[in-house]
Amino acid sequence: MSSIIPIVVAIAALAFIALRKTGRLGPPGYRRERDAALMISPAAAPTLRLLPLPGDVGLVAARELRVRVRGRAFRVGTLLVLLIVSGAIVIPALIGSKATAARVGVAGPLSAPVRAAVVADGHAFGGTVDLVAEPGEQAAAADLRAGRIDLAVIDGRRIVTNKPVSASDTSATAQLTRAVASTVGTGEALQAAGLTPAQAAVIAGARALPVSSLQPGRPGTTQRNTSYVGLLVLFFMLTQYNAWTLTGVIEEKSSRIVEVLLAAIPPARLLAGKVLGIGLAAFLQAGLAVAVAVTEARAVHSDALNGLTPLTVAATLTWLVLGYAFYAWVYAAAGSTVDRQEQAQSLLIPLGLPVILGYFVASTAALSGNPSVLVQVLAYLPPTAPFAMPVLVSLGAASWWQFALSAAISVAGTVAVARAAGAVYRASILRTGPRVPFRELLTR
Amino acid sequence: MSRLELDGLTRRYGPVTALDHLSFSVSSGQVTGFLGPNGAGKTTAMRAVFGLTALDSGTVRWNGRPVTLAERRRFGYLPEDRGLYPGMLVGEQLEYLGRLHGLSPAAAAAAAAGWLDRLGVAGRAGDKVESLSLGNQQRVQLASALVHNPDLLILDEPLSGLDPAGIDTVGETLAAHAHAGKCVLFSSHQLDLVEDLCESVVIIDQGQVVTSGTVDDLTTRGRPRLVVRVAGDRDGAWARSLAGVTVSENDGGALRLVLDPPADPQSVLRAAFTAGPVEEFAVRRRRLSEVFREAVAHGGSGRRQATRSETGAAR
Incomplete structure (x- = not known):
């Protein structure tokens, strides 16, 4: 039973994103702002000023954050993340509630x-x-x-x-x-x-003494469930944010506003601002999810978060940041090679493969409580480490230096990917027409 | 008094030369038209000013020095494809572009509101761009290029697709901007409109300047042109026999004549008197469209064909 959950969730997430891309869930709702004066007043300006970021990168990021948070995709996505988190916490608590209150008759x-x-x-x-x-x-x-x-x-x-x-x-x-x-x-x-x-x-009142062991024991179901919930949220969020980055870059290219923007800001800074802005929107959502999860778990006395040590939360959030940072550049560069949103479809599937692979392998380990050799290897590769490493941490199968090593590899990989992405982006963002061949991008 | 100079711009796409040592300059205080057949290199040249074209050689100078990013932020650009975020609110979009071009939040908000008001779309600040009519979208696009009161304004085909009222708005806006001491350059294929709107023009073909100057100079320069109508004479046979006279047009008896030596207006007038009662006799300027056709006709048509298809593919 537990082994099909990751498959169902993965299919649902991909179907959701595919439907959004093809527009079958409808175009973003058009909402008329009645009070035009309100808009023009500098009321909008504080958002721009809130971020203490340097110059134009901050401007681009602030716009991105504002547009994302206001958009329908963000609201629907946040709702889904909260549903997943709530479901994972509330449902087991409801099923297991029989054992929590026993009645003993005394005659x-x-x-x-x-x-x-x-x-x-x-x-x-x-x-x-x-x-x-x-x-x-x-x-x-x-x-x-x-x-x-x-x-x-x-x-x-x-x-x-x-x-x-x-x-x-x-x-x-x-x-x-x-x-x-x-x-x-x-x-x-x-x-x-x-x-x-x-x-x-x-x-x-005497009770048996607590027993501890020198060797770490196999984690219990609680801990397994917890690491799986974290994994689920990671997978869903990364898939979602990657799609945002991809479509965001294509939007600018297909509407040609990128020509106006690049007349005023160098491509690397535009790209950095975009990645940063979407990242901030993403972590706003992630923070909301964590807050809701903790509150709910307290409210229903769920044991789903009992195994959730601050270490596991920190590991999951760290890898959300590292994973997003790594993939955002890849998706942004890929987006710059196509002209129209329809072409995004052909990119989402191949680009999503490492994400899906990492998720599947890691979720198998999380649900079985048994870190396989494959997971231990994938935990050091930047594309799959965001899934594999948090699971190893929650299973107690990674020491601090292994975590740090994997994070360092991921940061180095991100720097390399960002450089390559910057080159691809510069070479292809202003070119329209047929899809830019990959070989040509490398030779320019 | 500021000045944009394009000096020896060259851009090759494979075997095709889109810009071939293109050099010209644009002065502030007047509207300059940028003309040329399709594929002549107009868009490539305009993009080069904003660093959007990787040049093989040549320099773009502003007031005598190569353009810096800070100076470029004080330029305004309306690309041919008119980029705006379709789902973003009109007012926010203008503010954002204003801020990207270096305005403070308050100044950007004030400028956005001011331009929307001036272009007659003030009520739409809170609407998404995609919900506006085509005409209003074009007004917003024009506002987006002007929101930071640019020192240099470059517009790629700003008149295409506009109704007469829209053309008037754009024309007045460009003239006002130029006369406020800024540089304004725009490309167009509507030569009669360019003749009305511009003080000077640059005509390019195959990536090179073929003619440039003030509209006054270009239309009065060259061989004298006359319009003569002789009562009862529909064919203009009298004029065809005169030495040095070419009939370029015959509009129902109103002959349009181009004079070469030894012909001059006086000898033509005398010949007309002998042909019959003269109803109309005027010395005419050339039209800008005539200047354009003459300037562009000299290029080899085979090479132009190649240039056109290649720049299309390479853009």
């Missing part, structure tokens, strides 16, 4: 220290235990059959459940039943031994 006397110990058993299993006073064994049995209580303690001597509980049963009810049986038995025995209530309480 006959049960001393206060033992009652407290039973409630503490619930906390030990990550849920709560409510004690329900039952007038007698008959009433407790009736409540058990009706499902109003999960188990009953009769006179502090017997535990009754509705269905049999075998030793191998790992359901939440079974685990709680075994724990309560042990707690109550021990508690009553301690009282029978003549201990004071205070002494009994101390012993009843």
Whole structure:
């Protein structure tokens, strides 16, 4: 079941982007600004001034950011990211909610220290235990059959459940039943031994000591799910931002505004401003997603983020930045070689292949909790590292120097790609007509 | 008094020469027309001023020195394809271009509003460009080239596709800008309009200047031209027998004559009297279209064909 999730998500994301490109989801909505005076007033200027960026690069980036954030693609994309994040957090929490609140019926006397110990058993299993006073064994049995209580303690001597509980049963009810049986038995025995209530309480509160190991253990499902959610968000966002960069460059070329722009600003600075502006819009969206995820996880007491250490969040965000920085140049250069938006289709698929490869390999590792050799290799290649490295981090399979090495390789790769992209962009952005042949770009 | 100089611009696309040591200059204070047949190199030359054409050789100078980026920011350019962001709001777009050309936020906002108002599209500042009519889009495009009050304004075919009212607007705007002491150069194929709008013209063909000067000079220079109408004479047979007289046109008896030595206006008038009652007799200027055809006719047509197709492919 879990292995098809990445495939479904990847197909959905690609279909969404393809539909947007072909315009089947409709053109960007046309909204008339009623108050023209408002527009002309310098009300718009603060956005431009907010960014302390040097000169024209800052201007280009600020325009890009403003247009993106206002556009429909941003709103729809943000909504989708939030849906993915919310779904990943809320749905497991809803499915798993049965185990979180158990009801234990108590018929006959049960001393206060033992009652407290039973409630503490619930906390030990990550849920709560409510004690329900039952007038007698008959009433407790009736409540058990009706499902109003999960188990009953009769006179502090017997535990009754509705269905049999075998030793191998790992359901939440079974685990709680075994724990309560042990707690109550021990508690009553301690009282029978003549201990004071205070002494009994101390012993009843005793719990097994925490065990740690020198070798890292296999991560649990929680951590796997968490790293997969991060991966999903990374994949979706990178795919989306790459498409923005591609279509943004084509928009400028096809409308020929690029001629007006390049008359006033050198190509490298125009390109840098564009990449920066789209990047800022992207991280605004990513920040929103993280904020919503944390808030929601708190609200529904989800355990999806329990495994989410600050380290994992930092790793995911770092690789979102590094991944975007690497791919933005590639997509911008590719966009400059075509004239019309329709031609973007033919570029999106081949350019998306490394992204999809990285995502698939990394998500397999995240869901199985087993970092394969392939993932460990891909974690050092700039095109796939944005997916592979965060997974290694969340699986505890990468040390800090491996992370730093991979990041350094990625930064170096980005610098090289940016240079090549700048050359391709300069050579092809002003040329129209048939698609510029790649060989010709390199020989110029 | 500022001055744009193109000095020896050369640009080759493979075997084809789009610009062939092209040299001319544009002075401030007057509107200069930039003429030439399709494929003559007009667009390539104009793009070269903005650094959009990689030159094989030659220099573009502004006030005697090679153009710097800072100076180029004070230039305005309206490309043939009229670039604007289709989905961006009109007012924001003008402000953005103004700021890219070095205006402060407040100055850009004021200039955008001012130009929209002056060109009669003030109410559309909050609309997307793509929602405007073609005529209004062209007004916004003109505003986009003017928003930073450029020292040099270069427009590629600004009149094409305009209705008469639009042509008047553009003409008045260009004249006002030039007369405010700026340089204005624009290309066009509508020679009669150019004759009305421009004080001087540069005519190029095959990447070279073939003629340039003030419109006054070019139209009065050269052989004398007369229009003569003799009552009852529809064919103008009397004029065809005169030495040095060529009938260039016969508009229902109104003959358009081009004189070469030994003919002169007096001898033609005497000949007309003997042919019958003279109803019309005038010394005429050449039309700019005649100047243009004459200047461009000298080039070899075979080479021009090649140039045209190649620049189309290479652009």
